[in-house]
Amino acid sequence: MRSLTIIKSRFVPLNIENVDTDQIIPARFLKATTKEGFGKNLFRDWRYENDDETKPKKDFILNNPVYKGEILVAGKNFGCGSSREHAAWALQDYGFRAVVSSFFADIFKNNALNNGVLPVQVSEPFLQKIFAVIEKDPKAELEINLEKQTIELLDLSKTPPSVGPGETFDINSYKKTCLLNGFDDIDYLLSIKQDIENFELIKAF
Amino acid sequence: MGKTLFEKIWQKHIVKQIDGGPSVLYIDKHFIHEVTSPQAFTGLNKRGIKVFRPQQTIATADHNVPTLNQHLPIKEELSRLQVEALKKNCAEHGIELYGLGHPFQGIVHVIGPELGITQPGLTIVCGDSHTSTHGAFGAIAFGIGTSEVEMVLATQCLLQSKPKLMRINIEGELNKGVVSKDIILYIISKISASGATGYFVEYAGSAIRSLSMEARMTICNMSIEMGARGGMIAPDEITFNYIKGRKFAPQGEEWNQKLAYWKTLYSDADAKFDKEINIDAADIEPMITYGTNPGMGIGVTQKIPTIDTVNENDRSGLSKSLAYMGLQQGTAIKGQKIDYVFIGSCTNSRIEDLRMVASFVKGKKKANDVEVWIVPGSKQVEKQAIEEGIDKILADAGFILRQPGCSACLGMNEDKIPAGKYCISTSNRNFEGRQGAGARTLLASPLTAAAAAITGVVTDVRELLN
Numbered sequence: 001m002r003s004l005t006i007i008k009s010r011f012v013p014l015n016i017e018n019v020d021t022d023q024i025i026p027a028r029f030l031k032a033t034t035k036e037g038f039g040k041n042l043f044r045d046w047r048y049e050n051d052d053e054t055k056p057k058k059d060f061i062l063n064n065p066v067y068k069g070e071i072l073v074a075g076k077n078f079g080c081g082s083s084r085e086h087a088a089w090a091l092q093d094y095g096f097r098a099v100v101s102s103f104f105a106d107i108f109k110n111n112a113l114n115n116g117v118l119p120v121q122v123s124e125p126f127l128q129k130i131f132a133v134i135e136k137d138p139k140a141e142l143e144i145n146l147e148k149q150t151i152e153l154l155d156l157s158k159t160p161p162s163v164g165p166g167e168t169f170d171i172n173s174y175k176k177t178c179l180l181n182g183f184d185d186i187d188y189l190l191s192i193k194q195d196i197e198n199f200e201l202i203k204a205f
Numbered sequence: 206m207g208k209t210l211f212e213k214i215w216q217k218h219i220v221k222q223i224d225g226g227p228s229v230l231y232i233d234k235h236f237i238h239e240v241t242s243p244q245a246f247t248g249l250n251k252r253g254i255k256v257f258r259p260q261q262t263i264a265t266a267d268h269n270v271p272t273l274n275q276h277l278p279i280k281e282e283l284s285r286l287q288v289e290a291l292k293k294n295c296a297e298h299g300i301e302l303y304g305l306g307h308p309f310q311g312i313v314h315v316i317g318p319e320l321g322i323t324q325p326g327l328t329i330v331c332g333d334s335h336t337s338t339h340g341a342f343g344a345i346a347f348g349i350g351t352s353e354v355e356m357v358l359a360t361q362c363l364l365q366s367k368p369k370l371m372r373i374n375i376e377g378e379l380n381k382g383v384v385s386k387d388i389i390l391y392i393i394s395k396i397s398a399s400g401a402t403g404y405f406v407e408y409a410g411s412a413i414r415s416l417s418m419e420a421r422m423t424i425c426n427m428s429i430e431m432g433a434r435g436g437m438i439a440p441d442e443i444t445f446n447y448i449k450g451r452k453f454a455p456q457g458e459e460w461n462q463k464l465a466y467w468k469t470l471y472s473d474a475d476a477k478f479d480k481e482i483n484i485d486a487a488d489i490e491p492m493i494t495y496g497t498n499p500g501m502g503i504g505v506t507q508k509i510p511t512i513d514t515v516n517e518n519d520r521s522g523l524s525k526s527l528a529y530m531g532l533q534q535g536t537a538i539k540g541q542k543i544d545y546v547f548i549g550s551c552t553n554s555r556i557e558d559l560r561m562v563a564s565f566v567k568g569k570k571k572a573n574d575v576e577v578w579i580v581p582g583s584k585q586v587e588k589q590a591i592e593e594g595i596d597k598i599l600a601d602a603g604f605i606l607r608q609p610g611c612s613a614c615l616g617m618n619e620d621k622i623p624a625g626k627y628c629i630s631t632s633n634r635n636f637e638g639r640q641g642a643g644a645r646t647l648l649a650s651p652l653t654a655a656a657a658a659i660t661g662v663v664t665d666v667r668e669l670l671n
Contacts, residue, residue, distance in 0.1 A: 031283035033243035077399035083334040085350035114352035174226025189360040
């Protein structure tokens with residue numbers, strides 16, 4: 001897994017709540033047996049008319065060339081519903097390295113972390129602030145610093161850009177170490193296999 | 206201080222606690238299916254390792270399979286390749302597969318309990334969010350992603366943080382025409398599609414204790430639809446009687462030992478929950494959803510909410526949902542025209558569900574312009590339905606009893622609802638496009654769905670009951 005430290009980027013605002021994983025990647029695209037190539041079907045049915053790639057829906061945010069970047073900012077309860085990890089693969093394959101929301105569904109959060117896509121949970125007022133800022137300036141940028149656990153809006157009107165309002169975010173220290181170093185849970189679990197075998201000998205259920 | 210049911214099981218499964226991080230949780234049983242496992246096996250192969258405890262993993266093919274002519278090769282190429290990949294992976298790694306054609310094949314959350322694999326006190330996972338179903342037996346059961354499937358295959362363990370604990374007490378007697386699906390749709394409508402995120406839920410109270418195992422599974426199944434990591438119910442005599450004698454249930458002296466342990470699995474009187482919710486069973490009427498998440502449900506006699514009566518933050522979501530559904534705010538849902546009826550899915554495809562539908566529709570005929578698909582949860586459910594003559598009753602009513610699989614719950618196979626059509630469905634999700642691009646889903650109980658099949662419109666089933 002690629003290591004992750006600082007993401008400084010423009011961002012795409014998806015101001016919709018309860019975005020479920022069926023929207024992120026519809027079930028008909030789950031038939032692959034590899035992890036690659038899901039990005040082209042990210043938000044498929046919100047992106048295209050009648051499933052036709054030549055007919056992008058003009059009002060959908062990913063189809064608006066004004067917005068781009070490695071960060072997706074979405075309404076609360078992002079990633080609810082199905083456990084499909086394909087949702088995290090699709091976001092990553094499309095080019096997102098972080099998702100910012102005021103609330104994440106549990107399974108999605110784990111899936112994202114296991115694929116090096118950072119879920120950044122912010123307060124609802126800060127989320128609304130981010131949406132308000134990009135409405136005025138589509139070129140607004142966010143800086144996410146995993147080491148310091150901070151997320152900040154950059155004020156681009158200054159040269160060099162100065163740091164605007166921001167917040168700290170939570171992440172458990174184990175996961176943070178994994179992401180900073182590009183390790184995954186399987187590496188860790190395989191390293192304690194003897195402990196697992198010992199546990200199996202004494203388990204009482 | 207006393208312990209909750211969850212804590213008693215959780216603590217017995219901690220292999221190791223990481224400082225400032227998650228616990229290493231031992232997993233007793235792991236179910237896999239064709240959709241969320243292939244990339245996990247590829248991961249193992251890349252690392253050059255084999256499945257650590259193959260006997261603790263059980264596989265079936267369910268998400269992709271056709272529900273007609275299962276004896277023929279799967280027509281759709283990608284589906285066929287995925288099912289074949291599962292077969293190959295299971296053979297290479299020594300995993301038992303109940304694939305197409307096997308008498309135990311079926312929806313993963315139906316076959317585990319009916320084979321007696323699902324037991325109290327176990328930790329159970331599967332790459333499917335409705336794994337919470339197995340919690341009905343007093344197990345810690347939850348859905349995982351594919352990276353986690355790979356972890357369990359490789360080490361029989363997962364890294365997990367202990368969730369917060371919520372108890373939902375439902376006391377009293379259910380009204381006529383109200384079944385367990387209505388209970389869970391009612392709960393979700395009250396606390397919202399995200400109201401239990403971060404929690405593991407225990408369902409308790411006299412209304413829960415009075416339910417059969419099938420009915421309890423329906424409730425635990427939909428825990429994820431309010432964001433909960435899982436749901437569970439303390440095991441009791443109803444649980445033990447259900448398990449006894451099943452294919453993989455403990456026998457003889459082992460049964461006695463297990464039973465003695467299972468009887469210790471309940472929340473102590475002084476156990477503390479992070480949150481408790483109390484519900485009066487008498488307040489629940491037959492439920493139906495009108496929107497595009499399972500929290501958007503109302504009693505069948507109620508009106509769809511108006512935009513100005515919901516929280517400011519929820520207004521754009523409600524407008525978007527109603528536009529998708531083609532429904533009007535402030536109008537009655539009763540009487541809404543229905544095009545399709547789907548009775549099936551891991552929520553409501555067990556023998557009790559089919560019996561409920563059959564006893565209601567016996568001697569009745571379906572409405573002319575409605576198509577009705579009944580999809581049993583497993584080969585064993587299908588067999589039992591035929592033995593009991595349920596298939597004939599359904600056929601006489603104009604319903605089609607198909608073959609087992611996930612089917613129109615998520616439309617990965619051919620069973621898709623066409624764009625713009627209304628489907629009353631006993632499944633668990635009414636998300637946009639869930640049953641097919643543009644399909645409009647109304648979630649309800651098997652009884653309410655059967656009533657709509659007869660009348661062709663959303664109906665208060667109580668008016669048709671004697």
